Amino acid sequence: MLAFDDAAGRPAVEEEEENYFVSMTDMMVGILFIFIIMLMVFALQFQKQTDESEQQADKSKVQIEEVLEKVRQVSEQLHSLRSEINEELEDLSQSQRERTALLNDLERELKATGLDVQIDRENGVLRLTENAIRFATDKSNLSAQAADNVRKLAAVLARVLPRYTSCVVSSSATDCKQLAPGAAIDTVFIEGHTDRQGSETAAGDSRNWQLSTERAVETYRTLTAFEPSLRALRNPEKKEILSVSGYSSTRPIPGTEMPAQAAENAQQAWEKNRRIDMRFVMQVDPSDRLKDVLRLTDDMEGQIEKLQEAATLR
Structure with a gap:
């Protein structure tokens, strides 16, 4: 036999089924709400990490630019030093020629x-x-x-x-x-x-x-x-x-x-x-020392080029 709700005139089974679906709906809405909250939290955290990454990237960019500027300055100094050394080496070559001329003059007159x-x-x-x-x-x-x-x-x-x-x-x-x-x-x-x-x-x-x-x-x-x-x-x-x-x-x-x-x-x-x-x-100064310094500047320029390449890749 079917049971009737005297007040509403509806079967009791229908009322129970309706309450069940209402509870399921509320639960789904609650879960969805929680999911939305989690998604918002994740979005906020992602945005924060993105901002921090951008700040770090900006900071790194500034640091790289500073390094490149220092490298440029050192490179200019090395170029200037190389020019001075080459001038000194040219003076040494001139000194050798002058000394040879002196010795030739002495040899000629002494033998005479x-x-x-x-x-x-x-x-x-x-x-x-x-x-x-x-x-x-x-x-x-x-x-x-x-x-x-x-x-x-x-x-x-x-x-x-x-x-x-x-x-x-x-x-x-x-x-x-x-x-x-x-x-x-x-x-x-x-x-x-x-x-x-x-x-x-x-x-x-x-x-x-x-x-x-x-x-x-x-x-x-x-x-x-x-x-x-x-x-x-x-x-x-x-x-x-x-x-x-x-x-x-x-x-x-x-x-x-x-x-x-x-x-x-x-x-x-x-x-x-x-x-x-x-x-x-x-x-004049000793040529061997100047040549050693010149080799040192060559090595330093090689290291500077490597630093420039590394900074550009970043």
Whole structure:
């Protein structure tokens, strides 16, 4: 039998079904509402993350631009440095040419006087052979013939060196002139040398150091005694260009350094090494250091290019 609702006149089953569907509808609406709220929360979080990402991107962009600006500045500085170094290297090349011209002038005039000299153009050395200045074993004094040869050398130096010297001192004033880069003499070293006899012992080695210096000093004194004007020649810093140094037996002439030789050959080698060299140093910086700096700037430029590429990719 069917049950009737007396008030409404409707079956009870229909009322129960209606309440069920109302509850389901309310639940679905509630779930949908919750979903909408979750979606809004997600949207807000996404928007916040997007804003933060944009801010971070803007910040990164500013940082990258700052880095690129610094890279640009460093690159300009390196370019300027490279230009300066290339100019210095050109001055060094000019210095080499000037020193070679100086050595050629000296060689030509010295040989015209009959002096036997050898020229090492690469190292800037004028070598007075044993035929020009000869020292006896364990002696630093000049023989009459050697002293006369030093007189000839002094006369040639007095004629040639002023052309390559920045300043000349007189009793009344210091007269200076502007020479081309690398064309001015900085120092002329009068270098004394010995043979290797006695170098095996401490006492002998000490004596050779003293002896080589004495030979250089004796030659210097004789040169300036014959030509006092040599002491008036000054470098760009207004310092005397003539100087002395002693090397004992540490710088033998190439080909004479072998210890085991026949007695006759050994005697000839010893005579060759009891000598005076003159080393000419021009007013320039060492080229090796400049070349090292140039290689360093090349490496730095390579690193800068890598930084620029990395910054552009970001």
